[in-house]
Structures are given as C-alpha cells and as structure tokens.
Amino acid sequence: MALYNQITIIGLGLIGSSMARGIKERGLTDKLIGFDNNKEYHSTIQSLELVDDLAKTIENSVENSDLVILATPVGTYSEISKKIAPSLKEGSTITDVGSVKSSVLKMLSAHIPDHVHLIPAHPVAGTEQSGPKAGFSKLFHDRWAIITPPEGADKEAIENLKQFWEALGSNVEMMDPDHHDQVLAITSHIPHLIAYNIVGTARDLETVTKSEVIKFSAGGFRDFTRIAASNPTMWRDVFLNNKDAVLEMLGRFSEDLTALQRAIRWEDGDALYDMFEKTRRIRKQIIDAGQDEDVADFGRHQDD
Amino acid sequence: MALYNQITIIGLGLIGSSMARGIKERGLTDKLIGFDNNKEYHSTIQSLELVDDLAKTIENSVENSDLVILATPVGTYSEISKKIAPSLKEGSTITDVGSVKSSVLKMLSAHIPDHVHLIPAHPVAGTEQSGPKAGFSKLFHDRWAIITPPEGADKEAIENLKQFWEALGSNVEMMDPDHHDQVLAITSHIPHLIAYNIVGTARDLETVTKSEVIKFSAGGFRDFTRIAASNPTMWRDVFLNNKDAVLEMLGRFSEDLTALQRAIRWEDGDALYDMFEKTRRIRKQIIDAGQDEDVADFGRHQDD
Numbered sequence: 001m002a003l004y005n006q007i008t009i010i011g012l013g014l015i016g017s018s019m020a021r022g023i024k025e026r027g028l029t030d031k032l033i034g035f036d037n038n039k040e041y042h043s044t045i046q047s048l049e050l051v052d053d054l055a056k057t058i059e060n061s062v063e064n065s066d067l068v069i070l071a072t073p074v075g076t077y078s079e080i081s082k083k084i085a086p087s088l089k090e091g092s093t094i095t096d097v098g099s100v101k102s103s104v105l106k107m108l109s110a111h112i113p114d115h116v117h118l119i120p121a122h123p124v125a126g127t128e129q130s131g132p133k134a135g136f137s138k139l140f141h142d143r144w145a146i147i148t149p150p151e152g153a154d155k156e157a158i159e160n161l162k163q164f165w166e167a168l169g170s171n172v173e174m175m176d177p178d179h180h181d182q183v184l185a186i187t188s189h190i191p192h193l194i195a196y197n198i199v200g201t202a203r204d205l206e207t208v209t210k211s212e213v214i215k216f217s218a219g220g221f222r223d224f225t226r227i228a229a230s231n232p233t234m235w236r237d238v239f240l241n242n243k244d245a246v247l248e249m250l251g252r253f254s255e256d257l258t259a260l261q262r263a264i265r266w267e268d269g270d271a272l273y274d275m276f277e278k279t280r281r282i283r284k285q286i287i288d289a290g291q292d293e294d295v296a297d298f299g300r301h302q303d304d
Numbered sequence: 305m306a307l308y309n310q311i312t313i314i315g316l317g318l319i320g321s322s323m324a325r326g327i328k329e330r331g332l333t334d335k336l337i338g339f340d341n342n343k344e345y346h347s348t349i350q351s352l353e354l355v356d357d358l359a360k361t362i363e364n365s366v367e368n369s370d371l372v373i374l375a376t377p378v379g380t381y382s383e384i385s386k387k388i389a390p391s392l393k394e395g396s397t398i399t400d401v402g403s404v405k406s407s408v409l410k411m412l413s414a415h416i417p418d419h420v421h422l423i424p425a426h427p428v429a430g431t432e433q434s435g436p437k438a439g440f441s442k443l444f445h446d447r448w449a450i451i452t453p454p455e456g457a458d459k460e461a462i463e464n465l466k467q468f469w470e471a472l473g474s475n476v477e478m479m480d481p482d483h484h485d486q487v488l489a490i491t492s493h494i495p496h497l498i499a500y501n502i503v504g505t506a507r508d509l510e511t512v513t514k515s516e517v518i519k520f521s522a523g524g525f526r527d528f529t530r531i532a533a534s535n536p537t538m539w540r541d542v543f544l545n546n547k548d549a550v551l552e553m554l555g556r557f558s559e560d561l562t563a564l565q566r567a568i569r570w571e572d573g574d575a576l577y578d579m580f581e582k583t584r585r586i587r588k589q590i591i592d593a594g595q596d597e598d599v600a601d602f603g604r605h606q607d608d
Contacts, residue, residue: 292530
C-alpha cells in the first residue's frame with residue numbers, strides 16, 4: 001500500500017538506506033527519491049537500486065514529495081531545511097530520524113513553512129556500521145520509533161507517519177521532545193559516551209600496550225568497542241544538540257561511579273555486592289520485552 | 305591423552321563446569337573429581353554427569369589429585385586453601401581461574417605447602433550467566449589463558465598446565481601477576497564496573513521510568529546490561545582484590561570523561577569528533593585478532 005505518492009530520503013547511510021530498502025520491499029510509495037551529498041556513495045546507491053531516482057540537487061529531490069525524511073547527522077539540519085524549504089510541497093510532511101528531538105524541532109521550525117507538516121521522529125535502532133551498504137530492511141523490526149509531534153501538529157499527518165513506521169516493522173510511541181531527550185540521554189547517549197571514553201583511556205595507557213588491550217578484550221572491553229565504532233560525525237552532533245540532558249545524566253553517572261570508587265577504596269564488600277546484585281534483573285526484563293535476545297554472550301559461541 | 309591421572313575442580317559454576325565438560329570431551333584425565341558447596345547445584349552436576357565423582361567434603365575432593373583447580377570467587381581462596389592444604393598430594397599442582405592474580409598468589413602462598421606446585425592462571429573467557437547449566441566446553445576456544453607462575457616455579461608443572469589449557473582450546477600467555485592485574489583492570493574490571501554503574505544510574509532516575517529504560521534500551525544501554533548481569537559475588541571479590549590497579553585505571557577513566565564532559569559543555573565539536581574518530585580502528589583490530597566476530601550489532605539481526 002502506497003502511504004505516500006512520493007517519498008524523499010536525504011542521506012542514504014545506515015538508517016536512510018535501511019528505510020529505502022523497507023519502503024521498496026513493502027511498496028510504501030509509488031516513487032522513492034534519494035539525495036546524498038557524499039558522491040562516493042552514489043555508485044553503491046545506484047547499483048543496489050536503493051531509490052527510483054537519485055536527485056542531483058537537494059532542492060530538486062524534495063519537489064512533489066509527500067514525505068521528506070532527513071537522515072543525515074542532526075548538525076546538518078539547519079542548513080538543509082533552509083535550502084529545501086522553498087521547494088517543499090504544500091501539505092507535505094517533513095520528518096527526520098535524529099537521536100535528539102528538542103533542538104531538532106527548534107532548528108527545523110525556523111525554516112519550514114507553515115503549509116508543511118513538521119513531525120520529527122526517531123527510530124531507536126541502528127548498528128555500529130555506516131553507509132548505504134550497511135543498511136538492511138529489517139533494522140526496524142520490533143524496535144521502537146518515537147514520534148515527537150509539536151503542539152498543534154496535524155492529526156492526520158501524525159497518523160500517516162505512525163502507519164509508515166509500523167509498516168517498516170516498528171512499534172510507535174508518541175513522546176514530548178524534551179522527555180525524549182532525557183530518555184535517550186540515559187539509554188543511548190551516555191552509553192555511547194562512556195564507551196568512547198573507555199576505548200580512549202585504554203589506548204592512552206603507558207603500562208598496558210594496545211596489543212594487550214586487543215588480545216585480552218574478551219574480558220568485557222570488546223563489548224564497548226562495538227558502540228565506540230559508531231559514526232563519529234553523527235555522535236558529535238548528538239552531544240552538541242542534547243547538551244543539557246547529557247550533562248545532567250553524566251553528572252549522576254559520575255556521582256554514582258565515585259560512590260563505587262569509594263566502596264572499593266574502603267573495601268566495602270557489602271555495598272559492592274548490593275549494587276551488583278540489583279542490576280541482574282534489568283537484563284531479564286529487557287529480554288522479556290523483546291529488546292534483546294535470550295542467548296549468553298550475545299550468542300558469540302553459537303557457531304562453534 | 306590424560307595429562308593428569310586425577311583432576312579436581314572446586315566450584316562447578318560457569319567456568320568450572322565448562323572446564324569439566326572440556327576435560328571429559330578431550331579425555332584429559334582418568335578421573336575427574338568435583339566439589340561444590342552449593343547443594344542446589346548437586347542434582348544438576350550429577351544429572352549432567354559433569355564429573356566422575358562429586359566429593360562430599362572439600363578435603364576428600366583433593367586427595368590423590370594431580371591437578372586441583374579453584375573455580376570459586378577469589379574471596380574464598382584463603383579459607384579453601386587452608387582447608388585443603390594438608391590433603392594435597394605431594395608433587396601435585398594447584399591452580400585457579402580467578403580474574404586477579406597478585407593477591408591470589410599471596411593468599412595461596414600462605415597456605416599451600418612447598419611440596420605442591422602453585423601456578424595461578426586465568427582464562428579470559430566467560431558469559432554473563434552462572435551455574436553448572438550455563439557452562440559449555442567451547443567457552444575457551446580461541447580465547448587466551450594467562451598463566452602467572454611465581455618466581456622459581458617448576459618448569460615441568462608450568463608446561464603441563466600450558467598443555468592443559470591448549471587442550472581446552474585456548475592460546476596461552478605467560479605473564480607477571482602484577483602486570484596481569486593492570487591489563488585486566490582496563491580490559492575487564494573497569495568495563496564491568498562502569499556497566500554495573502550505568503545500570504544503577506538508570507534505575508535510580510526520577511525523570512525517566514524503568515519501563516522506558518527497558519523499552520528504549522536498543523539505543524546502546526542493553527549492551528551494558530549484559531555484563532552487568534554477571535555474578536555479583538565474583539565481581540565483588542575481583543574489586544576487593546585488585547583495588548590498586550582498579551583505582552588507578554578508574555582515575556584515568558574519570559579524568560578522560562571529565563575532559564569529554566567539558567568539551568560538551570563548551571560545545572567543542574572538534575575535540576569530540578577527534579576523540580570519536582580514533583576509537584573506530586580498535587574494533588577492527590579486535591575482530592582481526594579473532595577476539596570478536598565480524599557481524600554488525602553482535603549479529604542480533606542474523607535470524608530475522
């Protein structure tokens with residue numbers, strides 16, 4: 001079922017190209033237009049037939065589209081929305097996939113004309129890989145897509161976007177943008193920040209060599225290197241655009257870590273045990289909620 | 305090939321029971337004795353036939369054994385070694401699997417008689433699950449076992465233990481105990497500590513509910529819940545027994561995190577990008593070294 005007569009995806013990286021694949025597989029539009037300013041991706045996009053038409057200019061790409069999706073790092077949104085605003089079709093919807101929502105709403109509101117429905121969204125899905133080759137249509141299956149409609153947004157436009165994400169396999173949740181940014185700060189942004197951080201700390205040691213860090217990484221470290229391999233531009237923009245919530249959560253994280261550090265220094269085994277014992281249940285709840293798989297060690301030994 | 309006529313494993317949890325399975329599969333001994341003071345495990349140990357004989361007392365379990373393996377939390381070593389010392393066979397070897405080595409050497413040296421070869425070791429392998437059911441013989445395949453022989457240790461006893469770990473599928477590295485504790489502090493202990501910590505921070509928030517943390521955990525948080533589901537007793541003992549190296553590495557981690565926090569506060573995008581961009585390569589090197597698999601998102605979408 002064609003939910004929109006014409007859809008444009010700006011940015012055909014991991015997320016954009018995964019959406020393109022899902023849209024095509026499920027026939028969610030009659031015509032899918034793509035735009036990517038990274039020319040190195042063009043031959044891949046074309047050989048994989050990710051879109052019906054790879055537009056030459058970003059302005060051209062959005063003309064006549066009923067749904068325009070920004071799937072680029074959020075730091076590009078201001079410039080992009082300013083460029084495409086005059087070409088957007090009356091009554092069309094513009095949305096995005098960025099991991100921050102409050103600043104995105106501000107950036108886009110400044111440029112998007114009133115005759116276009118602005119409805120930001122965020123699929124909570126991804127891998128550590130980047131680019132059009134890394135995408136796959138099932139990326140959004142059983143994951144949550146969060147839609148953060150601004151006050152007074154058109155109900156039909158929201159409902160259509162909801163159906164669109166459901167058609168891509170997601171569950172949909174409506175959320176206030178500020179609350180979204182708090183939730184994602186703790187469930188996604190801080191985890192990425194501390195993963196990047198520990199990989200950096202390990203790299204800079206004098207007493208332990210980098211080859212030792214790599215060799216003995218199966219003790220836990222390797223898990224962190226996965227999310228620390230994520231797209232650096234995307235993550236820079238997330239931190240710059242969710243500053244307040246990230247700093248707030250980071251303050252709490254550091255406070256808690258200092259308490260653990262103190263328990264280690266004073267050899268308070270009971271405090272450590274209490275802390276470590278409480279965290280086990282949450283893993284089980286995540287598995288029960290279908291948000292991770294019930295296999296030990298992420299199934300690493302399944303192929304043995 | 306029977307490397308030892310009789311082997312005793314004290315503690316048949318994840319690691320002990322995985323070793324038991326590997327020892328039996330490869331016929332590394334004529335007689336495998338087990339002891340576990342957790343009576344709830346006994347029926348599982350017996351129905352899975354993990355050992356030839358499940359001893360009633362810990363003293364009995366080690367009599368006549370040529371290799372005795374401690375596979376209990378390191379906090380139990382002092383008491384256990386005191387108890388079994390008089391029953392250990394002359395010329396036999398006692399080893400362990402603990403994640404700290406310097407304090408283990410001190411604890412065991414205090415009780416183990418001179419006529420027994422004391423050769424601590426540490427297989428860098430595991431999952432977040434515990435108990436005899438969670439074990440599997442291939443846990444050690446292509447992982448590193450670190451042997452930390454004390455000065456003047458018997459060369460033949462070391463060589464036999466090396467062959468034993470190789471027979472279980474591991475690569476073997478010899479290391480000084482203090483250096484081991486530094487390497488593991490950064491590759492294993494700090495990763496576990498910060499994973500436990502962020503799960504605790506997330507649980508204690510007022511603005512984000514626990515059900516939201518669970519629902520939207522696919523943004524990165526769920527990865528941390530895996531290692532934060534590890535055995536709390538084992539990890540309490542690790543931190544109490546590797547205090548100096550952990551505090552040193554934690555100091556560096558916090559220092560680096562403060563620098564990142566400052567870069568976010570002052571919106572220093574270049575500093576953030578530089579930091580995030582450098583960490584990608586280490587993931588590739590870990591995969592190239594065979595210490596993780598070359599699949600996106602830990603292969604979570606493989607079954608879709």
